[in-house]
Amino acid sequence: MKNKFIYFFITLFLWFPIITLATSNPGMVVIQTDFGIKDGAVSAVKGVMYSVDPALKISDLTNEITPFNIWEASYRLYQVAQYWPQGTVFVSVVDPGVGTHRKSIVAESNNGYYFVTPDNGTLTLINDQYGLKEVREIDETKNRLKGSNDSYTFHGRDVYGYVAARLASGKIQFEDVGPKLETPIVKLSYQKPFIKDHKLEGTITILDPQYGNLWTNIDDKLVHEFDIQKDKLYKVTVYYKGQKKFQGSMPFEHTFGEVKKDKNLLYVNSLMNLSVATNQKNFAKLYHVDAGADWRIEVEQVKS
Amino acid sequence: MKNKFIYFFITLFLWFPIITLATSNPGMVVIQTDFGIKDGAVSAVKGVMYSVDPALKISDLTNEITPFNIWEASYRLYQVAQYWPQGTVFVSVVDPGVGTHRKSIVAESNNGYYFVTPDNGTLTLINDQYGLKEVREIDETKNRLKGSNDSYTFHGRDVYGYVAARLASGKIQFEDVGPKLETPIVKLSYQKPFIKDHKLEGTITILDPQYGNLWTNIDDKLVHEFDIQKDKLYKVTVYYKGQKKFQGSMPFEHTFGEVKKDKNLLYVNSLMNLSVATNQKNFAKLYHVDAGADWRIEVEQVKS
Amino acid sequence: MKNKFIYFFITLFLWFPIITLATSNPGMVVIQTDFGIKDGAVSAVKGVMYSVDPALKISDLTNEITPFNIWEASYRLYQVAQYWPQGTVFVSVVDPGVGTHRKSIVAESNNGYYFVTPDNGTLTLINDQYGLKEVREIDETKNRLKGSNDSYTFHGRDVYGYVAARLASGKIQFEDVGPKLETPIVKLSYQKPFIKDHKLEGTITILDPQYGNLWTNIDDKLVHEFDIQKDKLYKVTVYYKGQKKFQGSMPFEHTFGEVKKDKNLLYVNSLMNLSVATNQKNFAKLYHVDAGADWRIEVEQVKS
Numbered sequence: 057m058k059n060k061f062i063y064f065f066i067t068l069f070l071w072f073p074i075i076t077l078a079t080s081n082p083g084m085v086v087i088q089t090d091f092g093i094k095d096g097a098v099s100a101v102k103g104v105m106y107s108v109d110p111a112l113k114i115s116d117l118t119n120e121i122t123p124f125n126i127w128e129a130s131y132r133l134y135q136v137a138q139y140w141p142q143g144t145v146f147v148s149v150v151d152p153g154v155g156t157h158r159k160s161i162v163a164e165s166n167n168g169y170y171f172v173t174p175d176n177g178t179l180t181l182i183n184d185q186y187g188l189k190e191v192r193e194i195d196e197t198k199n200r201l202k203g204s205n206d207s208y209t210f211h212g213r214d215v216y217g218y219v220a221a222r223l224a225s226g227k228i229q230f231e232d233v234g235p236k237l238e239t240p241i242v243k244l245s246y247q248k249p250f251i252k253d254h255k256l257e258g259t260i261t262i263l264d265p266q267y268g269n270l271w272t273n274i275d276d277k278l279v280h281e282f283d284i285q286k287d288k289l290y291k292v293t294v295y296y297k298g299q300k301k302f303q304g305s306m307p308f309e310h311t312f313g314e315v316k317k318d319k320n321l322l323y324v325n326s327l328m329n330l331s332v333a334t335n336q337k338n339f340a341k342l343y344h345v346d347a348g349a350d351w352r353i354e355v356e357q358v359k360s
Numbered sequence: 361m362k363n364k365f366i367y368f369f370i371t372l373f374l375w376f377p378i379i380t381l382a383t384s385n386p387g388m389v390v391i392q393t394d395f396g397i398k399d400g401a402v403s404a405v406k407g408v409m410y411s412v413d414p415a416l417k418i419s420d421l422t423n424e425i426t427p428f429n430i431w432e433a434s435y436r437l438y439q440v441a442q443y444w445p446q447g448t449v450f451v452s453v454v455d456p457g458v459g460t461h462r463k464s465i466v467a468e469s470n471n472g473y474y475f476v477t478p479d480n481g482t483l484t485l486i487n488d489q490y491g492l493k494e495v496r497e498i499d500e501t502k503n504r505l506k507g508s509n510d511s512y513t514f515h516g517r518d519v520y521g522y523v524a525a526r527l528a529s530g531k532i533q534f535e536d537v538g539p540k541l542e543t544p545i546v547k548l549s550y551q552k553p554f555i556k557d558h559k560l561e562g563t564i565t566i567l568d569p570q571y572g573n574l575w576t577n578i579d580d581k582l583v584h585e586f587d588i589q590k591d592k593l594y595k596v597t598v599y600y601k602g603q604k605k606f607q608g609s610m611p612f613e614h615t616f617g618e619v620k621k622d623k624n625l626l627y628v629n630s631l632m633n634l635s636v637a638t639n640q641k642n643f644a645k646l647y648h649v650d651a652g653a654d655w656r657i658e659v660e661q662v663k664s
Numbered sequence: 665m666k667n668k669f670i671y672f673f674i675t676l677f678l679w680f681p682i683i684t685l686a687t688s689n690p691g692m693v694v695i696q697t698d699f700g701i702k703d704g705a706v707s708a709v710k711g712v713m714y715s716v717d718p719a720l721k722i723s724d725l726t727n728e729i730t731p732f733n734i735w736e737a738s739y740r741l742y743q744v745a746q747y748w749p750q751g752t753v754f755v756s757v758v759d760p761g762v763g764t765h766r767k768s769i770v771a772e773s774n775n776g777y778y779f780v781t782p783d784n785g786t787l788t789l790i791n792d793q794y795g796l797k798e799v800r801e802i803d804e805t806k807n808r809l810k811g812s813n814d815s816y817t818f819h820g821r822d823v824y825g826y827v828a829a830r831l832a833s834g835k836i837q838f839e840d841v842g843p844k845l846e847t848p849i850v851k852l853s854y855q856k857p858f859i860k861d862h863k864l865e866g867t868i869t870i871l872d873p874q875y876g877n878l879w880t881n882i883d884d885k886l887v888h889e890f891d892i893q894k895d896k897l898y899k900v901t902v903y904y905k906g907q908k909k910f911q912g913s914m915p916f917e918h919t920f921g922e923v924k925k926d927k928n929l930l931y932v933n934s935l936m937n938l939s940v941a942t943n944q945k946n947f948a949k950l951y952h953v954d955a956g957a958d959w960r961i962e963v964e965q966v967k968s
Contacts, residue, residue, distance in 0.1 A: 386719075425702075445718055570705075580814070630817055
């Protein structure tokens with residue numbers, strides 16, 4: 057009688073690792089680069105990743121970051137990461153200094169994501185918004201695609217993609233990446249938003265490029281503190297390096313459809329930051345404004 | 361002896377749900393938007409979907425629909441859906457009225473696909489071609505990304521993507537989406553093709569944007585009825601709001617290579633609709649013509 | 665006692681095919697086309713593939729090959745294939761002769777990949793670099809999407825995508841594709857690199873389109889033979905059909921960051937071919953040069 061039990065449990069036991077493997081969630085890697093999608097660069101990176109583990113789930117954040125624009129890369133990670141399953145490994149390669157002495161790092165954020173990237177400022181906004189739990193420097197003597205030592209210009213394929221795939225697939229643990237980074241990570245500087253003299257001021261951090269909306273770094277807490285109210289009119293001024301580029305009045309609304317087509321509005325965007333748009337038109341193109349550390353916005357209530 | 365059988369079947373029985381899970385087909389979601397691929401919007405939607413179920417298969421139809429062009433969105437669904445496995449969930453977000461009182465719906469088509477979309481005309485051609493079995497309005501009190509109630513401008517992420525993922529993964533059934541839609545869906549108007557006075561007339565519904573071919577809504581049944589024949593010459597006239605924009609003679613052929621490079625031809629395209637092209641050149645650019653409800657085509661046989 | 669063993673092994677045996685299926689690597693298909701990503705063509709191809717087998721892994725190499733540019737298609741396959749897992753099935757559809765009498769083939773390369781494509785020169789560089797083990801002509805009477813016989817213009821969907829999916833999923837073996845191709849494959853002609861009169865000469869095979877770098881077909885063996893050395897200056901001349909289009913001196917470096925921003929350099933790219941770039945600028949745009957069989961490069965050492 058006892059023997060029967062034994063065989064039963066031996067069967068269960070033998071199958072366990074195989075079943076676990078088959079049903080476990082696959083590792084997830086999300087790629088962001090400025091490589092574009094017209095050539096084979098992104099596909100070479102994905103090939104390296106699937107060669108590490110064909111069961112990986114690989115998804116593109118975007119490969120159309122403006123070439124060399126680290127700020128934009130930083131913003132896109134901040135925009136997207138929180139919506140992905142915890143444990144997702146992001147690999148971001150916008151790397152004007154490829155082959156020079158900038159460091160290669162992997163960071164774990166306090167909200168549970170991993171970021172594989174050159175240490176050049178890409179993690180500025182993730183660090184400010186969520187904080188980094190630990191940062192490690194990639195030890196390239198251990199963690200580098202085999203046979204790639206003579207290649208100096210494609211670390212996205214030879215180092216970052218390879219390490220991200222190994223980490224996401226569980227072939228290495230975070231600790232195996234390399235030693236803890238002793239110095240702070242590189243950060244890009246930008247002006248935080250504030251209220252002064254009954255004016256709400258901030259930076260136009262980025263464009264919503266498909267629709268031309270301006271997204272600022274003024275978050276909804278500051279919007280509430282300034283007591284912006286639905287359907288009321290506000291005077292909006294946009295400056296580039298201190299020079300006025302746009303001024304106009306517009307209402308604050310919840311969404312585009314609450315003003316007529318072609319009319320401007322203030323609203324809180326999907327990341328809960330104050331934004332400016334023209335309903336069904338491109339505000340940035342219409343008024344020749346752009347985004348970045350040199351672009352500032354000022355909002356005050358129109359007296360009635 | 362009986363006992364041995366029992367253990368054998370207990371083993372089988374215990375493993376059954378796990379094995380089923382591991383071998384069952386994953387849910388499939390196909391995304392269509394006008395978000396573009398330069399920023400993080402599409403990736404935020406995918407992150408929400410994989411957070412619902414990491415085993416989902418997610419594929420892009422296109423994220424480059426001309427902004428706010430609902431007709432184009434409707435055409436692309438009609439062009440593609442029939443080639444996907446039955447049960448595939450399409451989520452289409454071209455939503456100029458986001459945040460206004462347009463409804464959010466899920467439709468099941470008679471040929472076995474699901475469509476999650478604002479009710480703004482996106483399903484016009486799927487409805488006309490295949491018919492809709494049932495349409496339900498999304499109950500956003502139950503079916504909305506948790507914590508997104510203060511976000512008014514990104515229903516693609518907060519409602520449509522989330523609902524599509526829950527439906528495709530089996531976490532909700534079609535009935536759980538919300539109540540049956542009592543009113544008819546919104547439909548875009550367009551002129552159906554016809555034969556009159558020995559002329560074959562129709563609408564230029566869409567461009568094949570990469571090659572500049574004109575695709576009409578004249579289907580192969582009407583082509584046969586009009587008795588168009590291979591290698592014969594036809595006079596083709598294109599009108600925009602009643603004004604002549606192109607007129608020329610060209611043969612009807614099966615495929616591009618049957619005329620010389622740079623020569624025009626009539627042919628039946630991959631959706632079995634009459635089309636116009638220039639072999640290895642861009643007809644639309646060469647002759648400054650476009651597509652849409654205002655663009656009409658007239659075909660008649662050249663007398664010999 | 666013996667009976668107990670029997671039941672134990674019967675259990676193992678019964679589960680074996682199911683488990684194997686669940687844990688086996690999925691077939692991988694990599695798609696390359698000139699279809700663009702604004703319409704539904706690529707998604708129709710993917711729908712056909714997933715209808716063959718929903719477990720397939722499908723990835724895009726690029727769908728932005730310059731329309732009808734077979735050379736570029738050939739280069740991208742050469743650039744990428746070697747980084748993918750062996751057994752990956754590449755389907756490349758750049759097909760100016762669709763519907764004419766060009767053949768449809770599947771090739772197995774000596775380094776273990778499959779290529780499904782029209783026989784129009786797409787395999788030129790894979791053939792020259794790795795060699796082809798065997799080439800078979802697709803028998804379209806057996807291997808064609810059901811119901812697509814009246815469609816003459818979309819072999820990417822009806823033939824190539826369908827066959828690639830069937831091969832990758834194991835539903836057919838390579839031998840089932842059709843008979844061995846008796847004639848050689850179509851090859852594009854180009855000039856191989858050489859050293860003559862203390863000059864290193866080659867073809868500018870392709871641009872790195874995102875950054876404007878020139879990639880030549882001068883490989884690192886020839887670079888070593890010519891004894892190019894780091895930090896030394898070289899005179900670089902670019903010709904188009906024999907006419908001088910650029911001449912200038914620049915150092916040979918390992919990577920971009922070793923020269924100042926806006927400065928030119930020679931380097932060995934990620935495919936180990938000699939290349940020309942401007943650090944953080946677009947060399948091709950700055951000097952109005954391009955790539956292709958008519959674009960030649962000449963390198964000689966600057967006498968010091």
